Amino acid sequence: MTNFRTFILGLAASFGLPWLCLIVLPAMQYEQLTPVAYDKDKDGVEGYFPPAPVNGQGQLVYIREGCNQCHTQMIRPVQLGLDGWYKGWGQDQEARPAAPARPSVLRDYLGEKYALLGIQRVGPDLANFGWRAKDKAAIYQHLYSPRSVHDWSTMPAYTGLFKLQKIQGPVSEHAVKLPKKFAPPAGYEIVPTPEAERLAEYLLSLKKDYPVPGQSAAVAAAPAKK
């Protein structure tokens, strides 16, 4: 291997092949990907898949706080992991769902700059959190004081996303409702900042289990409960 040029060519060829096949070509193909139309007869639904993009503004807060360090957004097929059966991880919120939530597919993340599939599962998966979340108030409570929801929780309290203010006039309708132990001092209320509102909207928009066009799984087309 005395020849410098041959050596460099060897380095380039050995790495260039996976680079081309695994990165460049798939990225080019992905750029061509567009939403697909549902077939009314086969799928029983109208419109396009994926129907609604996630809330991008709120996603920026999710990204900034590094939520994906502990929360994934990816449901695996049942032969690999049992995510689909986990309570509340799909549209069906029952403790024993009738059918597993469907695994995530490429188009679920269409329109997202970077799919936040996640790094670890320190907390539960959020791919279909929009079905699980009761309302914004519940999300605010969980963000402001996770330990008021579960005393064992290791989620950080995002108090920076909320404001403690003196009650002037009637209590704000957005004020975070907390159990007595975690409540602010009398005469004060905790209200979400615009960032917290956007983050809550993003979390509510996480519904990545719309039926996939052409997949005749009866499960996928199960009627929405909300």
Added chain:
Amino acid sequence: MQTTPATPDTDLQADNLRRAAIDKSVKGPVLFLFTNGAFWLMLSTVLGVLAAIKLVEPEFLGNCPYITYGRLQPAHINALVYGWGVQAALGVMLWVMARRSGQELKGGKSLLITAGVFWNITITFGIVAVLMGKSTSIEWLEMPKFVWPVLLACFLCYAWPIARMFGRAFRPEGFMVSTWYILGACFWFPWIFITANVALHCLPGLGAIGAGIDAWYIHAVILLFFVPVGVGAAYYFIPKITGQPIASAQLASAGFWSLAVLGGWTGMQKYMGGPLPAWMSSVGACAGVLLLIPVGLVGLNHHLTTIGKHSAVATSPTLRFIFFGALFYPVSGLVLALNSAFWTGANLQFTQSWYAFQTVSVYGFFSMCVFGAIYYIVPRLSGCEWLSVRLIRNHFWFSVYGIGTIVIMSLVAGWQQGADLNNPEHWDQTFMNHVINSRPYVVSRAVAWALISFSNCMFLLHLLLMVAGLGRRSSAPTLLEHDHDDHALPNEAHA
């Protein structure tokens, strides 16, 4: 690599003069990179302690938004990878390449120092930005966009002279395995780095493919940058200190090329069962397991080279660190294979075993080899010997036990987490069992990082004293055991 043939005294003297001239030519940049790298290493381990504590007790130090786990963990990893890892690697690469190719660094020294200064300033800004809430949440690329072009430019300032040295070198023997690895690292890193940054920061958005590219980036940087530098250093120092030539040229060559061919394919198995096209994660999983081949070949070769010289492992600080670093190489290959193969990976996916892979490869393997290299290189550049045997010994034992603890605990924790997640008893429950079951492992991680950061403070201090020229004035190197003087170590002869 071949050992120097027996030479008359005059030749030996000329040789020593040539070595001294080479050392002098790279002294400034190399020492700059090492000291700054050691500082980042200490900082990253401190951040590692904090992040681990925050993972167990999120209210530790109050609910300050700048130090939540979601911001601390990326700061910890980025400081480890870019502050310490790449920086220290560049120092080792520059020195080994200059020595091995017998070339002095001609000019451009001030450019190298400037690039080093810019590298450190940019990373400081980047990590502060992550803590202030400018993180991109792209793993290993969390620092904001402006950081990456500067880092690339600084890297290329170093890669160019290193590649030129390789090109200019006169190689009658033709076989220099350590420089292959180092040149490969020089060549691949910018390629990987540009690809990932263009794909993730410049293109309009690749969705789930972007996540796959990020996973590929992490594996490629580990396998085609950190691993080559670590293995290259091991191939350089093991024969040098044991005084035995590398056992087998065929093994060395096969180990190098199989790594080169397989390294770029792996990574996407991190999202196995996910939204990526199935063939991509399958290919990644295959490559992840097949990488046991280069790992085994290199491990075997190192083993054969050290046979019969194990007393040198006890005596020489350099060899001791590199020996254990080289032992961690097969371990990291094994952890990668466990994470990659579908039948174990499905259980270990999204658990702490991912952290185990990162720490065992970047810290257990790469950093241990680089510590060994630093213990050899710095005395030759600063003109004095390491002050304290005890400090070196502390550094060694704290590192070995600390990193061993973190890797084993993270792997077991990963197994536990996966088992909890797939346990039918837990399906209709909250996440309480997972959180409570993984707690003790994270506590042990915090304790281990705390011990490591203590030893890294000592290491930084020791290094700073050496750079300031306050080391021992002696012609004999600092050895860990003195009762083996009957057979003079070959590294004394090699200067």
